[in-house]
Amino acid sequence: MKLVKSQPWRNPDTVLAQLIQSCARTRNLDRGKQLHAHLVASGATPSTFVANHLISMYAKCGDLYHAIALFDRMPQRNLVTWTAMISSFSQNNKFGDALRTFSSMCAAGIKPTQFALSSAIQASAFFASLEFGKQMHCLSVKLGYDVELFVGSNLADMYSKCGSLVDACRVFDEMPDKDEVAWTAMIDGYTKNGSFEEAIVAFRDMLRGGTVVIDQHLLCSVLSACGGLKAGKLGRCLHSCVVKLGLESDTFIGNALVNMYAKAGDMESASSVVGMNSHGWNVVSCSSLIDGYVEMDQIEEASRAYISSRRQGIEPNEFTFSSMIKACASQAALEQGIQLHAQVMKTSFVRDLFVSSTLIDMYGKCGLLNSSIQVFDEIQHPSDISWNSIVGVFAQHGRGKEAVRALNRMISRGNKPNHITFVSLLMACSHAGLVEEGLEYFYSMNKTCDIEPREEHYACVIDMLGRAGRLEEAREFIAGMPFEPNAYGWCSLLGACRTHGEKELGELAAEKLMKLEPENSGIHILLSSIYASMGQWEDVKAVRKLMRDSRVKKLPGFSWVDVNNKTHMFGAEDWSHPQKEEIYEKLEELMVKIRKAGYVPFTGSMPCNLEESLKERLLHHHSERIAVAFALISMPATKPIIVKKNLRVCVDCHSAIKLISKVEGREIIVRDNARFHHFADGMCSCGDYW
DNA sequence: CTAGGGTTAG
The missing domain is CATH 1.25.40 (Serine Threonine Protein Phosphatase 5, Tetratricopeptide repeat)
Incomplete structure (x- = not known):
């Protein structure tokens, strides 16, 4: 209003435009609408110039409906009108509409400038459509904008989002001037494609240039690269940089810091960043924190972080659920896993491919093969990740034929196996004794699936x-x-x-x-x-x-078993448990039963020259067997028994537990430090060898 | 009047 009074001689359109612009800047939609209504009421058709401002204002305030309505009714559209409409769409994430409008503009005979190209390239990046992106690149070259600062940055960003780092580099290198946005696009491109070293190298090159401003966007990408490299020291260095620049209060930066520390395994720093400011507690930082604990095998801490986050009123998302389910899988914590599954089912995350894939894996590791298959079957469009999970579960369970069948189905459905799929497949063949099939896949995977062994x-x-x-x-x-x-x-x-x-x-x-x-x-x-x-x-x-x-110590063996949500731990010859009498009795009873079923103690491998009877006794009192005996007397017969061990299960325990599963008619799962054994009806998923 | 970059997972 001040302007109107002090410069009454200006063109009324200019004044109006400035008023509309200020509404756009302050996101004051109501005032903007008022101005528009006033104009309409006066009976005059707004000039193209004013209408362009109105479109832009509506778009910035998120009111696409009115922006479109105005655009559609304009008698005269100029270059800026079209450009403003395209950017309106892409600002509001309507990238399909942005691209359609872009091609209408071209069809109307109007040559796009760097402004429209910028939005259109952004849209191609969103769709990760390399083909469309290349067309845009081509057009940019033709019109002479391909190395321009904005278009060039967009192209580099688009190529890296389409997974083509080579093209991104080529565009980037051609740019005569590069600012922090261009560098961020490139550095983030490296990071997102897993080329963390290159990201750091690029960052160093940028610093050497010395003229670029370091801002929060840039630091976020570099921190992410540090996380990927588990480079805690460099990350901490960047943390000081963040503090010096006063960027700590930025939520994205806070999250990137938590994630970096968590990936580097420095959980203390990660959790202190979460607690540092009011933005610290959010779903991204908490998910990073939880995942960090899970990766470090600190499951107790992970659960604690999860509970704290819930207390802070943070709703878990698909990332949080994935990590927590992964935690259950690593602990073979079936009860908690089922509870998480139930929670997930109440949300839309049940359709998330990462979540369903961790569920498949969790059920597999808890021995419930059928539940794994069920989760898989409920996926509408299984992705490569989903297929890898189910093939992996078949491998864990020694189901070689099923694994082979799954691989073939995967290929025929158009999914591409990767090197992990083949690891699972070969393991499945190995466990199931399908040597010829396994060898055939090994020798042909390079030719048929383009995967170098x-x-x-x-x-x-x-x-x-x-x-x-x-x-x-x-x-x-x-x-x-x-x-x-x-x-x-x-x-x-x-x-x-x-x-x-x-x-x-x-x-x-x-x-x-x-x-x-x-x-x-x-x-x-x-x-x-x-x-x-x-x-x-x-x-x-x-x-x-x-x-x-060489001071190599034999670790003492321990086994754990969960009964009624309580974890019980046993060592070898460990009789400290309050129910020791009953456990001992059960063990003796089991010995008699399995001997009748053909069990012969395998003392041959015991690394000491002891008397046979003593050796046998030592074997019978291995921690995993005590745990199994305890579970048998304390759990309902319908549930599978899940035992965890810190060392490998010995050959003798392996054959004993196989027979116990038969004589007791129970499913017994033993997760040791090397692998997974699923015993049922006198068989084990890992075959006859341990 | 119109344009660009950032955080979490198998």
């Missing part, structure tokens, strides 16, 4: 041959490999050599393993048990001495 696939083949007792072939296979097997491969081989009494190859595997994982006591134990099974007590002693000398 990696370390882990080679390791699966070693495992497959080893389990089948084809150790000579395993040796040849290793000799023909383009690289040395990884720890998993050598470990499988060592296990197989132990089972099949192959001393020399076992020694080789152990030697390699001790170099790869010198701290791993399991390797020493396995090797000594190979010697023990052959009665080479001198060698057993030598290994023990080696363990002493």
